[in-house]
Amino acid sequence: MAHILIVDDEPLLREELQESLELEDYEVSTAESGPDALELCDVMAFDVVVTDLKMPKMGGLELIRKLKETGFGGQLIVVSGHGAESNRADAMASGAVACFAKPLDIEELIEKLDAIL
Structure with a gap:
């Protein structure tokens, strides 16, 4: 069973994603910030x-960089409520395999997860 970490400062989104992914038989953990992740x-x-792109304390891009520095070998997906294409491009250049805009289409996320796992 694949283990997924959801990182977002919005509690309702974290809970909704966790519930939806657990229904798809994924094991899910959550964190409300980059440092917690x-x-x-x-x-x-x-x-x-x-991970969300814009969060207090540590944004998604910084989280991705720090994960890469620690040798994280998993896949990275970014979710952004801010439609700036440059942020999305930066996320992909940093190693994310996908970048989704908010409001998030959970079915699209599940399809991507199924494809990469």
Whole structure:
């Protein structure tokens, strides 16, 4: 069973994603910030990290860079409520395999997860 980490500062989105992905038989953990996500990644292995781009404390791009520095070998997916194409391009250049805009189409995310896993 694939283990996915959802990183987003919006509690309702985290809960909705967790419930939807668990219904698809994924094991899901959540973090409300980049620093929290890094702590979880130190103690657990994740196949995929799905992170928001804009968050307080540490944004998604910085999280991706720090994960890469630690040797994270899983896949990275970015979700952005900010439609700036440059941010999305930066996310893809940083190693994300996909970048989705908010409001998130959960079915699209599930299709992408199924494809990469």
